[in-house]
Amino acid sequence: MMKKIDIKILDPRIGSTFPLPAYATPGSAGLDLRACLDASVELKPGETTLLPTGLAIHIGDANLAAVILPRSGLGHKHGVVLGNLVGLIDSDYQGQLMVSVWNRGQTTFVIEPGERIAQMVFVPIVQAEFNLVEDFDASERGEGGFGHSGRQ
Ligand SMILES: O=c1ccn([C@H]2C[C@H](O)[C@@H](COP(=O)(O)OP(=O)(O)OP(=O)(O)O)O2)c(=O)[nH]1
Numbered sequence: 001m002m003k004k005i006d007i008k009i010l011d012p013r014i015g016s017t018f019p020l021p022a023y024a025t026p027g028s029a030g031l032d033l034r035a036c037l038d039a040s041v042e043l044k045p046g047e048t049t050l051l052p053t054g055l056a057i058h059i060g061d062a063n064l065a066a067v068i069l070p071r072s073g074l075g076h077k078h079g080v081v082l083g084n085l086v087g088l089i090d091s092d093y094q095g096q097l098m099v100s101v102w103n104r105g106q107t108t109f110v111i112e113p114g115e116r117i118a119q120m121v122f123v124p125i126v127q128a129e130f131n132l133v134e135d136f137d138a139s140e141r142g143e144g145g146f147g148h149s150g151r152q
């Protein structure tokens, strides 16, 4: 299913120097987001910085959201993940898409202008309303959790 999402270009280089986010293959779930930078940024071990993408989206549907996730290559090989671990884009957010990058590795990582630094995935959302009860209907698990079923 393809869904139309309003997008605004905030930096004139988007769409020319830096391509618009696009699915890399027909089966891709994620759209890579690029660092919309004037110059490269050095991210030392342990540092976190907020990168602009030069883009804003307005999802405009409370039953949809987007999540920003690390790219596996950056995270695994270079230790470059997200400062917030996962970014959540609300359907009513209209500001610039920002990516918090965290160098959790041991070596400095240089982010180049236009580099694909994270990926965005659209996800369905169910908003819940709470039904206040005194007792829950019984379930097989009950209150067991946090490994109560063992490791094997
Ligand atoms: O990686 C991210 C995470 C969030 N956002 C934007 C979109 C999101 O809708 C908004 C608020 O994010 P969130 O609710 O996670 O942050 P908060 O700390 O709760 O801020 P707020 O008080 O604005 O909700 O910031 C980004 O651009 N990138």
Ligand SMILES: [Mg+2]
Pocket: none
């Ligand atoms: Mg919030």
